Amino acid sequence: MATQHSRSAARLMMAPAVVLLLGWMLVPLTMTLYFSFKKYLPLRGGDLGWVGFENYTRFLTSSAFWPSVQTTLIIVGGVLAITVILGVLLATLLNQPMWGQGAVRILVIAPFFVMPTVSALVWKNMFMDPNYGLLAHLWKLFGATPIEWLSQASLTSIIMIVSWQWLPFATLILLTAIQSLDSEQLEAAEMDGAPPIKRFGYITLPHLSRAITVVILIQTIFLLSIFAEIFVTTGGAFGTKTLSYLIFQRVLESQNIGLGSAGGVYAIILANIVAIFLMRIVGKNLDA
Amino acid sequence: MGRITLDQVSKSFGDVEVIPPLDLTIEDGEFTVFVGPSGCGKSTLLRLIAGLEDITSGQIRIDSQDATNVPPAKRGLAMVFQSYALYPHMSVRKNIAFPMKMAGIAQDEQDRRIEAATTALNLTDYLDRRPGQLSGGQRQRVAIGRAIVREPAAFLFDEPLSNLDAALRVGMRLEISELHERLKTTMIYVTHDQVEAMTMADKIVVLQAGVIEQVGSPLELYNTPCNRFVAGFIGSPKMNFLEGEAAAKYGAHSIGIRPEHLNISTDEGAWKATVGVAEHLGSDTFLYVHPEGNEGETMTVRVDGEFAVRHGDTVFLTPREDLIHKFDAEGLRIP
Numbered sequence: 001m002a003t004q005h006s007r008s009a010a011r012l013m014m015a016p017a018v019v020l021l022l023g024w025m026l027v028p029l030t031m032t033l034y035f036s037f038k039k040y041l042p043l044r045g046g047d048l049g050w051v052g053f054e055n056y057t058r059f060l061t062s063s064a065f066w067p068s069v070q071t072t073l074i075i076v077g078g079v080l081a082i083t084v085i086l087g088v089l090l091a092t093l094l095n096q097p098m099w100g101q102g103a104v105r106i107l108v109i110a111p112f113f114v115m116p117t118v119s120a121l122v123w124k125n126m127f128m129d130p131n132y133g134l135l136a137h138l139w140k141l142f143g144a145t146p147i148e149w150l151s152q153a154s155l156t157s158i159i160m161i162v163s164w165q166w167l168p169f170a171t172l173i174l175l176t177a178i179q180s181l182d183s184e185q186l187e188a189a190e191m192d193g194a195p196p197i198k199r200f201g202y203i204t205l206p207h208l209s210r211a212i213t214v215v216i217l218i219q220t221i222f223l224l225s226i227f228a229e230i231f232v233t234t235g236g237a238f239g240t241k242t243l244s245y246l247i248f249q250r251v252l253e254s255q256n257i258g259l260g261s262a263g264g265v266y267a268i269i270l271a272n273i274v275a276i277f278l279m280r281i282v283g284k285n286l287d288a
Numbered sequence: 289m290g291r292i293t294l295d296q297v298s299k300s301f302g303d304v305e306v307i308p309p310l311d312l313t314i315e316d317g318e319f320t321v322f323v324g325p326s327g328c329g330k331s332t333l334l335r336l337i338a339g340l341e342d343i344t345s346g347q348i349r350i351d352s353q354d355a356t357n358v359p360p361a362k363r364g365l366a367m368v369f370q371s372y373a374l375y376p377h378m379s380v381r382k383n384i385a386f387p388m389k390m391a392g393i394a395q396d397e398q399d400r401r402i403e404a405a406t407t408a409l410n411l412t413d414y415l416d417r418r419p420g421q422l423s424g425g426q427r428q429r430v431a432i433g434r435a436i437v438r439e440p441a442a443f444l445f446d447e448p449l450s451n452l453d454a455a456l457r458v459g460m461r462l463e464i465s466e467l468h469e470r471l472k473t474t475m476i477y478v479t480h481d482q483v484e485a486m487t488m489a490d491k492i493v494v495l496q497a498g499v500i501e502q503v504g505s506p507l508e509l510y511n512t513p514c515n516r517f518v519a520g521f522i523g524s525p526k527m528n529f530l531e532g533e534a535a536a537k538y539g540a541h542s543i544g545i546r547p548e549h550l551n552i553s554t555d556e557g558a559w560k561a562t563v564g565v566a567e568h569l570g571s572d573t574f575l576y577v578h579p580e581g582n583e584g585e586t587m588t589v590r591v592d593g594e595f596a597v598r599h600g601d602t603v604f605l606t607p608r609e610d611l612i613h614k615f616d617a618e619g620l621r622i623p
Contacts, residue, residue, distance in 0.1 A: 187340050188373035192387035192434070193361035202386070206377040 029268075036261035043255045055262035064246055069270065071155065072242040076223045076274075078159040079166060083219065084212055086163075087170030092204070094171070095178045105175075112168040116228040123161045124150065124233045154238035161229050166222075170215045177211035178204065217278055224271050243267050290351065290364075290441035290474030291316045292337060297346035299332055299498075306332055307498035309346060314442075314476060314491070319468050322478045323485040323521070324495035330478045331446055333495070337476065338367050338444050350441060361390075366435035367444040370451065372427045374419035374434075380406075381415040384433045391438075401437040408470075409433050409463075425456045432467070442474035449484065461487060482522055486510070494518050516619035519544045525574060527613070528587045534559075540614035540622055547574070547590040549611040554597065557604025561587065563597050570594070577603060 036055055039048040059065060094105060111119065127134045128149035136146035149157040181204060189199045225244050234240045236249060244267060251260030292314040299307040307329050314320045322330040335341045337348060339360035348355050355363050366387075374383050384405060388398045406412045409429040419427055428448060435443055445464070449457045465488050468475050479485055485492050486506045494501040494509065494517075502509060502518045513519035519527050523546055531542045551557070552575070561577040564586060573595040576586050589605065597603060614622040 182371060182373065184369045184371050184373035185375060187360075188367065188369055188434075189375075189386070190340070191338060191360050191365070191367045192438070193390035194386075198390065203375060206375075209377075 032261045032264045034261075035257050036265050038258045040257040041255055042257065051258065055258045056265070059250070059259055059262045059266060064241060067239070068241045068243045068246040071240060072224065072244075072270075074155060075159055075162065075226065075242060076220060078155075079162045079223055080216055080219060082159065082163040083166045083170040084215060086167055087174045087215065088205075088208060088212070090167070090171045091174035091178050092200070094175055108171055109168045111165055112172075114165070116165060116226070117232055119165055120161055120229040120232045123157075123164070128157055150234050151238050154234050154240045158229055158233065158240055161233070162223065162226055165229075166219055169219070173215050174208060174211050177208050181207045217275075220274060220278060221271070224267075224274065243270065290314075292442060292474065292476070293349040293352070294337070295347040295349065297336060297348060298344050299329075299336055299341065300344045305344075305498070307336070310498075310500050312493065312500065312503070314474060316474055317472045319465075319475045319477065319488060319490045320493060321485040321489035321491070322476065322493050322495060323480065323482055324501075325521070326480055328495045329498035330480075330495050332498075334367075334444055334446055334476060334478045338365055339363050340367075364438075364441040365444055366438045366440035366442075367446065368428075368431045368435050368448045370447045372419070372431040372448075372451075374427055374430055376419050379416050379418060380411060380422070380430050380433075383419065383430055384437055387434060387438045398437075401439075402433075405433040405436045408436075408467075424452050425460060428452065428460055429463075432464070436467075436471070440473070442476060445475065445477040447478055447480070449479070450481075457484075464488065483524055486522065492522075494521060512621070513544075513613065514621050516542065516544065516615050519613055519615075519621075525588045525590065535614075538612060538614055541617040542615045542619075544613040544615065545607045546611065547588040549608045550587075550589045551606040551608065552589050552591055552595065553604045553606070554601070555604065557606040559605045561603055561605055563599055563601045563603055566597055566599065568594065575603070577605070579605075 037050055037052065039051045039054075040046070041048065090108065094101070094108065098104070114122075125133070130136050130146045130148040133146075133149075135149065139146040147153060185203055185207075186199055189203050194202060226242065227244050227248065230236060230240050230242060230245050231248075236245045241249070243263070247260050247263040247267060250256050250263055254260075294310060294312040296309040296311060297307070298305065298309040322333060324330050332341065336343050339355070339358065343356060346356075350363060350365075375386065378386065381402060384402050385398050388401065393401075402415075406415060409432060411426070411429055411433060414422060414426060414430075419430065422430065431448070448464075449460050452460060461484060464475075464477075468488075477484075477488060489506055491503065492506055492509055493503050496517055502514045506522075509518060509522045513522060516529065520529070525547050527544045527546050528550075529542050529544050535541060535543045560580040562580070562583070564576045564578055566576075567574040571593070573591040573593070575589040575591065575595070575597065577589060579585055579587060587605070589603075616622055
């Protein structure tokens, strides 16, 4: 393919990018590992020396650890289910020819451009507030007592907010995938006697499997680390403390950098376990 | 049974009428070919028969039953698409089984039909492969297999060979013709290739701009084309047309003479001409000659076997008088 010369030139030119990326990743990782083996309390004496694996055992045995792992998985799973299912339906709808298609598509994408902090605040104050929120008004309209969303249905609320943000992403990817479906295949299935629902199940859905895989992989990576939505709504209360939020609390609220770093290492391990599982379950879809 | 009747069928897309009202009857068991230049509406006509497009006005009858508003699946027709339209995520077996599965046919009957179809189409070794792992010709056969197992009233082929290379195309042409001999089912075949039309058809329908120019057997169209368009479209190489003085001598606005109906000689004949390009194929020789006094024109001459002339040589042409086609100013045939 390439000559020896051009290959070494290519390596040389890629080197700055590779070095930068490596540094970007390695420096924080090494520092996290370094602090996780220390007792380091910035406001209570600073660096108090090496403590071995004590931070790791403390983090793991703390009563908040397992619930936070559970919360993380529930949020990730809930958001994935909602965005993938609604995303497929929305993409199917948007693929139909209609008046003002371009404008509608842009509107559908819009939530993705809103910053997480802003959208969480908008949801918290304009929709979910039990006194003056839109949903409270809706409940009152039917004579029901408004739900205090963020305390009574805290996890559901956060899943709703995050799903609203990520649905456009899923829809966009799935829409492009649907558009690449050969219309003759659908016509052939129609001739073969498959009614619309079966055409969707036998032709469209299998065609989308690869795009769904991509959506699940990418969203999982980002959803494992959601923070802003929890910070501005519940502040980690009412059982919405995810692993990343727990680490934040250990480092900034408890001012215990060593303990937080150990939590960070656990988070890396968790993310990798999830990633490996996902790759094994859905990775074979990407080969075909 | 599969007798298909189109009665005053027309199709418009918005304001554009692509098919003005037309009548056509396709008899049971007939191999009918729709042929015409691209954009002539032949594929649209096929899709109207299939039910994939709604007709704007008129009536379609299949076996004298009104099928105008019957959905495609219920018309009992099977279609083979240009892109084959195989389901990429299903194995060959599942692709072929799909229409039967949709129709709810019993499993052992499904197996029997798959067995019969794949044996006939030489696909038994590929049943567990995906379409992506097959060659173009094999995919084509899977698409045909998927149509056969439905045991349809008629097969519809939409330019099925245009994605294959030339050698494969000839082979598949024979296979489809043999299939028709064996099944005796009505087949409607759309192509822009007049060679396919001539070799396969019982009946050719020549279309231009949505209008049927002529319907007839291949040799009828070859021997007595009803107008200049059909005369020029059927036959390979194309018919030569002469206007003006040469045509006036025969009392016509223009005359047509097929390349194989010109006698050629190096020393005497009716028209003198200079050889432009000479194609020596061994079995035939095709000469593209420029007539004297009208050097801008090119006439094609087909000579059996070998004929030793080269670029720039002078030759003499003599038309076979009984095989000259005469046309009036509208391009219609003068008997």
